[in-house]
Amino acid sequence: MSGVVTVNTNPYEGQKPGTSGLRKKVKVFLQENYTENFIQSILDANKEGIVGSTLVVGGDGRYLVKEVVDKIIKITAANGVAKLLVGQNGILSTPAVSCLIRKYKTLGGIVLTASHNPGGINNDFGIKFNCSNGGPAPDHTTNEIYELTTKIEKYNIVPDLKCAIDKIGVQSFTVEDHQFTVEIVDSVQDYVDYMKEIFDFPKIRSLIQGSEQRKPFNVLIDSMSGVTGPYVKRIFVDELGASENNVRRTVPLDDFGGAHPDPNLTYAADLVAAVKNGDYDFGAAFDGDGDRNMIIGRGAFFVTPSDSLAVLANNLQHIPYFQKTGVQGYARSMPTAAAVDRVAEKSGKEMFEVPTGWKYFGNLMDAGRLSLCGEESFGTGSDHVREKDGLWAALAWLSVIAASGQSVEDVLRAHWAEFGRNYFTRYDYEECASDPCNEMMRVLEENITHPGFVGSSHSSGDKTYVVKLADNFSYMDPIDRSVAMRQGLRIIFEDGSRIVLRLSGTGSSGATVRLYIDSYEATNVMGDAQVMLRPLIDVALQISQLKKYTGRDAPTVIT
Numbered sequence: 001m002s003g004v005v006t007v008n009t010n011p012y013e014g015q016k017p018g019t020s021g022l023r024k025k026v027k028v029f030l031q032e033n034y035t036e037n038f039i040q041s042i043l044d045a046n047k048e049g050i051v052g053s054t055l056v057v058g059g060d061g062r063y064l065v066k067e068v069v070d071k072i073i074k075i076t077a078a079n080g081v082a083k084l085l086v087g088q089n090g091i092l093s094t095p096a097v098s099c100l101i102r103k104y105k106t107l108g109g110i111v112l113t114a115s116h117n118p119g120g121i122n123n124d125f126g127i128k129f130n131c132s133n134g135g136p137a138p139d140h141t142t143n144e145i146y147e148l149t150t151k152i153e154k155y156n157i158v159p160d161l162k163c164a165i166d167k168i169g170v171q172s173f174t175v176e177d178h179q180f181t182v183e184i185v186d187s188v189q190d191y192v193d194y195m196k197e198i199f200d201f202p203k204i205r206s207l208i209q210g211s212e213q214r215k216p217f218n219v220l221i222d223s224m225s226g227v228t229g230p231y232v233k234r235i236f237v238d239e240l241g242a243s244e245n246n247v248r249r250t251v252p253l254d255d256f257g258g259a260h261p262d263p264n265l266t267y268a269a270d271l272v273a274a275v276k277n278g279d280y281d282f283g284a285a286f287d288g289d290g291d292r293n294m295i296i297g298r299g300a301f302f303v304t305p306s307d308s309l310a311v312l313a314n315n316l317q318h319i320p321y322f323q324k325t326g327v328q329g330y331a332r333s334m335p336t337a338a339a340v341d342r343v344a345e346k347s348g349k350e351m352f353e354v355p356t357g358w359k360y361f362g363n364l365m366d367a368g369r370l371s372l373c374g375e376e377s378f379g380t381g382s383d384h385v386r387e388k389d390g391l392w393a394a395l396a397w398l399s400v401i402a403a404s405g406q407s408v409e410d411v412l413r414a415h416w417a418e419f420g421r422n423y424f425t426r427y428d429y430e431e432c433a434s435d436p437c438n439e440m441m442r443v444l445e446e447n448i449t450h451p452g453f454v455g456s457s458h459s460s461g462d463k464t465y466v467v468k469l470a471d472n473f474s475y476m477d478p479i480d481r482s483v484a485m486r487q488g489l490r491i492i493f494e495d496g497s498r499i500v501l502r503l504s505g506t507g508s509s510g511a512t513v514r515l516y517i518d519s520y521e522a523t524n525v526m527g528d529a530q531v532m533l534r535p536l537i538d539v540a541l542q543i544s545q546l547k548k549y550t551g552r553d554a555p556t557v558i559t
Contacts, residue, residue: 002158002175004078009033015041015149017142019357019504021128023114026064029125033155039072040155041148042110042129043079045141049107051080052178056100056130058092058187059112060227060289061252062119065090066165068112068127073163077173077180078156087187089166091252093227093290095392096191098134098385103190108132113227113289116262120255135362135386139484188234198321198384199395200402201239207402209241217401218246219282221394222271225249225257226288231391248274261287263294263378263390265302266557276300282398282408286390291358292378293390295397297408304529304559306332306424306518309374310339311415312396313347316372318403319396321384328383331361331373334473334488335500337422337518340374346419355475355487356502362386363479376426376516376559416525423532424518427555429546431510437503438511440549444489444501445472447543458543463535465493491543496520499540513550515540530558 012031015022015038022038029035043050057072059065069090076084085100090112092100097109114126129137129145137145163171163182173180195201210216221236223229229250236242248271249257260267263285275283275296283296295303303311313330316322329350330340344351350369354360358379364370365383374380379388380396397408404411447453448470458465469492475484488502497519504512517533517540524532541547 002077002161002173004156004176005159006154006156007033007036008154009037009152011150011152012037016146017128017137020115020136020359021111021113021126023117023124023126026121026123026125029064029068035068035071035127036075036155036157037149037152038127038145039075039110040079041145041152042127043076043081044148045129045144046107052082053107054083054085054104055081056085056092056097056104056106056109058087058097058109059090060093060115061089061091061254062114062125062256062288063121063123063254064125065112065254068125069165070163072110073182074157074159074161075155077158077161077175080178081180082178083181083183085183085185086165088168088184089187091187091227091230093191093231093391095291095381095385095387095389096187096231097130098387099191099194100185101130101132101134102385103194106132111289115289116260116287116292118256118260119288120258123255130386133362133366133386136357136359138359138362139482188230191231192234192239194384195235195392195395196239198319198392199399200320203402204395204398205240207398217281218279219284219398220271220275220278220280221247222263222268222283222285223247223250224259224261224263224268224285224287225251225253226261226286226290227252228286228290228391231290232286235391235395256288263287263292264557264559265294268294272296272300282401284394284397287378290390291381291388293380293393294378295394295408299409301409301412303408303412304337304424305374305376305378305380306337306339306422307412307415308393308397309336309372309380310343310419311400311411312380312393313340313343313372314415315400315403318399321382322371325371325383328371329364329369331364331370333357333375334490335426335502335514335516336374336376337424338520339419339422342419352478355473355484358386358388360475360477360484363477367479376424413526420520420522421525422518422520423527423529424516425529425533425537426517426559427515427537428557428559429513429515429550429552430556432513432550432552434511436549436551437513440513440545441489441501441503444544448489448491458539460535460538460542465495465497465536465539468492468494497536499536499543501540501544513546515544515546515555
């Protein structure tokens with residue numbers, strides 16, 4: 001029998017979850033009771049259902065995951081939780097957590113990840129709570145968790161409970177007056193089983209392995225030393241017949257090998273170079289926790305996330321899951337280019353524009369009004385789970401290629417020929433000083449909401465843009481009528497071009513400024529995005545005074 005101990009504690013400032021959980025430097029989480037306070041607050045925010053409940057626990061393998069899994073086991077035991085489903089060695093991708101919550105109908109899950117942020121003792125850690133639908137906690141829940149962290153006085157723990165997480169199996173404990181069970185599960189199996197239901201694996205296998213009529217389709221899949229490594233090996237090597245040479249960086253490392261596990265052209269540059277210089281037809285990379293993806297074709301032909309979403313929307317008939325469920329509607333985050341809107345219009349499907357953050361898609365999915373959605377920040381997913389899902393996106397692309405017989409580039413060219421092209425770029429200014437960035441946003445909002453701004457003209461080179469609308473984006477959820485205010489400054493011009501500026505909620509220190517630029521061309525679809533968008537970028541830098549406020553001559557990352 002194990003005894004519950006109540007530990008007196010004091011609140012810490014700033015335990016406010018951002019876009020997807022609480023993210024701070026590892027050394028912040030190592031402060032006395034800091035992690036315990038937040039875990040207890042998650043449980044207290046769910047106090048009506050916590051006793052006798054089942055929770056899923058796992059993370060992306062970054063530094064501190066195993067230690068925090070141990071704390072969660074001890075604290076949940078002390079708070080009356082009946083059962084935990086824990087990924088072996090604490091490993092579970094974020095979409096796999098969502099899959100397990102939904103499959104086993106648990107109260108929710110605690111995900112240990114800072115997503116695409118760097119790992120290691122000097123970098124980032126994160127904790128987020130996912131609800132019973134498998135999705136990130138909505139604003140009202142994260143606000144309640146935050147409120148509880150500001151006044152917490154004690155937490156409950158079973159300090160002498162010892163539970164090994166390295167071997168699959170069930171361990172049972174008696175904690176005072178109740179039974180407590182921890183089931184260590186195969187991190188990969190349930191997720192892979194689900195992917196085999198969603199996709200036609202034999203068809204994808206024959207694409208990759210080739211046939212008498214077709215040479216093998218050579219892929220290079222990069223897990224970036226993040227959580228997807230075991231999933232990639234099981235799916236691509238064991239199930240789809242790719243060789244070990246077709247996968248790379250498949251061992252999860254607690255510091256991601258010293259790299260930044262964000263699948264974009266900057267941080268996955270070595271994958272881009274390998275595909276560009278090698279005999280590869282397809283490349284994909286995933287982030288630290290497996291929810292983001294980057295897709296490239298032969299010669300490292302880059303697919304923007306906005307285009308990726310639109311192409312998949314136009315080809316869902318090639319995926320067995322949608323043949324069974326039908327297609328309800330599409331959605332994108334507000335900063336994402338409107339390429340998918342054109343597919344929705346043609347197909348007569350509902351189209352939703354929501355704030356940044358996957359949690360805003362969940363209600364629409366639960367109400368049966370949304371099948372496919374995405375964010376320009378390399379997030380693509382469907383209603384199969386309630387998180388974006390990197391591996392799912394790669395398998396969806398391979399399904400389209402297997403059905404069409406086209407290359408990645410040919411698929412895009414055909415799409416642009418039919419729908420036109422939304423040229424899109426994003427400039428990220430990372431770890432800027434917070435105060436000047438907040439001042440920049442305040443001044444810019446003041447300027448663009450001034451009565452004279454709509455109708456004003458802004459020129460660069462031979463291009464002139466006339467402002468049609470300018471605001472700080474707000475959103476009312478059509479299902480529960482909840483409202484999210486101040487979700488990003490946007491300027492929309494009469495030709496449909498857009499400038500969007502927002503401060504990111506996914507960093508752990510300083511401010512990350514994101515500038516989004518997109519412009520639609522109906523016929524001139526084969527230009528270089530940075531060249532095509534240069535005049536609008538210049539206008540955006542003029543209006544925002546980004547250089548002045550950030551002190552930066554250039555962004556950290558250009559997508």
